[in-house]
Amino acid sequence: MIENVKCACGHANPPGPSLCESCGAPREDVSSQPADMRYEGAARRSQASSRTIADRIWSFFSSVRNAVIMIVLTLIASAIGTIFPQEQYIPVPKPADVFYEEAYGTLGLIYYRLGLHHLYSSWWFIALLLGIGISLIVCSLDRVVPLYRALKAQRVKRDHTFLAAQKVSTEVDIGDRDPQEVLNALTRGLGKRRYGVREEDNALLGEKGRFSRWGPYINHIGLILFLVGCLMRLIPGFYLDQFVWVREGQTEPVPETKYYVKNERFDKVYYQDNEFPEKLDIKGKVVKEYKTTAVLYENENAGVTGAAPKLKEVKKAEIRVNHPLEHDGLLLYQSGEQENDLEALNMKLLDTATKAPLGTVRLDLYKPQSEIRVSNNVKVQVLQYFPDFALDEHKQPITKTPSPNNPAFVINTVSPKTPNGEKQWIFLGSTLTADNKPPVVTYEFAKPDLVDVTGLMVRVDKSLPIIFFGACVCMVGLVMGFYWQHRRIWLEVVEGRLLIAAHTNKNWFGVKSEIVKILHTAEITVSAAQLEKGDRKL
Structure with a gap:
């Protein structure tokens, strides 16, 4: 237990303040020094007691040194989170483990293994923010109460x-x-x-x-509101930061919302030579604008389990860089593109012996059909599909990503000469029978279907008003404290x-x-x- 300090006037003062609470005289052990006028004899709770666990916790969070340590750790962690892009900002449709290793090598893999690819939503980063918020509240209460008591009870004489x-x-x-x-x-x-x-x-x-003395505490209130706004982003529905790839002419669901978006057309506009103010030695074309003509739909059956989507058009707009499509707090930003992406493989079926055409088949690389009827007596069955074909350590076929970067199919061709079917591997540009025998039905590749794909960043942020309000309150506190x-x-x-x-x-x-x-x-x-x-x- 911390003992009180007795003044010459007989009043027993709690430890900490250098002035007597009763008469205002400096304590004898500090009377030769300038008076500490921050609280004028009013004791702070963190200095007056440290007996229970609650007192020790209060003292820990009321310490400015501990608050600074937490702030520094948060700043260091935030800086580390910007070394490589966070998972939601990956510019290509690949799994995180594949992207970080391919793009950044061993450092990228270590970054992913340590969980730094979603740093700002990790439990320990959130714990640091909570610690800073608690410290701001405790520090303010620990100081504002004695300050209020001291200023309210000021004596003239x-x-x-x-x-x-x-x-x-x-x-x-x-x-x-x-x-x-x-x-x-x-x-x-x-x-x-x-x-x-x-x-x-x-x-x-x-x-x-006198009002300037409250500036730092108003600043603390603004910082607390700012942190509350940041933490509100963890509440479902308050914050969304996703990415969606939409092929031209296709409609895709907007992640974690009741909306769908259709890419009616994607355009990439280039500068013409006569648009430059002077002759520049530029090789190749310079992009002037990325633009997606998009239609936003609302799924009226979003809350019905198992129901098919019932789409109702709610907005149509041109999405350009820094000019998003906005509807009811939902923002769709132009954030990526892939030109001439593979959409489907087109092939001719030929009788190997006679070279007679049996028909044509189109293999969709995004949503392949399980069975394709070529003619009355010829059909193609899709047994397996590997969008990004590779072999694992056991030499078994796998797909590295869900994107059709290296498509491969296992198909079964049923024809008059192969009534029981003929299994073949279809790779990009080549075929292979399952038993390595010459095929009865030959596949001849034609020009594939290509499509432009647009990348849209999906944003919802209902916490922004609180964050901006907290920033404004914080600025008011800074002005009060600095200019008066x-x-x-x-x-x-x-x-x-x-x-x-x-x-x-x-x-x-x-x-x-x-x-x-x-x-x-x-x-x-x-x-x-x-x-x-x-x-x-x-």
């Missing part, structure tokens, strides 16, 4: 040792002048400098700019002497200059140097 302990203090001989006349003149001088004046006996207290000062001037006439003391939370030169001008109003001449180097033995 102060102990002389309190006045002498101020950084700005001195005394002036006024001779046989009428004390009330001097005080009246000083009151007028304080009023001209926009000080609020209180009088008690032969003492004056001039004060202005809390100034207090104590003046007391005692037996032909004028005792002068002052305190400000910043700009000591300014308060000394004001005191010189105020005293000049009462025809008292004192220099700024005398105020700081005056006789403190009052």
Whole structure:
């Protein structure tokens, strides 16, 4: 248990403050030093007790040092999260483990293995944000309560040792002048400098700019609101940051929403030579604009389990870079493109022996049919499909990604000469029978179907108003704290002497200059140097 410190007046003060709560006199062990005026004798809870676990937790979060450590750790983590793009910003439709290793090598794989690809939603990063928020609240409460008590209970007439302990203090001989006349003149001088004046006996207290003392705590409120807005993004429906690839002419669901989007047309516009202001030595074409003509649909059966989508058009717009399609808080940004992407393989079926055509078949690389009827007596069955074909460590076929980067099919061709079917592997540009025998039916590749694919970034952020409001509150607190000062001037006439003391939370030169001008109003001449180097033995 922390013991109280007894003042000369008999009052037992809690540890921490350098001034007595009762008389305002400095404690004996610090009386030779300038007074600590932050709370003027009011004790902070973190300094007054540390007996229980709750007290220790309170002391931990009220520590500015601990708050700074958490902020630094958060900044370092945030910086690490920007080394490589987060998973939701991967520019190509590939699984995260494949993308990071292919794009960034071993460092990318380590980045993925450590879970840094979704850093900002990780539990430990969220815990750091919560810790900073709790620290802001506890630090503010631990300091604002004693500050409020100290400012509310300010006394006009102060102990002389309190006045002498101020950084700005001195005394002036006024001779046989009428004390009330001097005080009246000083009151007028304080009023001209926009000080609020209180009088008690032969003492004056001039004060202005008290509201600036609340600036840091208003700043804390703004930061807390900012953090609340950031954490609200973890609530389902408040924040969405996804990516969707949509082929030209196709309609795809917008991830985690009740909407669908159709890519009616994707255009890439290039600059013409006559559009440049001067002749530039540029090789190749320069893109002027990426544009997607999109239609947004709402699924009216979104809440019905197992029901087929029932789409209703809600908006049609051209999506360009920095000009998204916006509807009811949903934003679709132009964020990627892939030109001439494979959409389907076109092949001719030939009788190997006679070279007679049996028909044509189209294998869709995105949604392949399980069975394709070529003619009355010829059909092709799709047994397996590998969009991005590869072999695993056991030499078994796998697909590396869901995108048709290296498509391969296992098909079964049923024809008059193969009534039981003939299994073949169809690769991009080649075929192979399952038993390595010459095929009965030959596949001849024709020109594939190509399609442009647009990449749309999907954004929903309902927390932005709170984040912006918190930023504005934070700015108000900063302005209050930086551009105004809390100034207090104590003046007391005692037996032909004028005792002068002052305190400000910043700009000591300014308060000394004001005191010189105020005293000049009462025809008292004192220099700024005398105020700081005056006789403190009052």
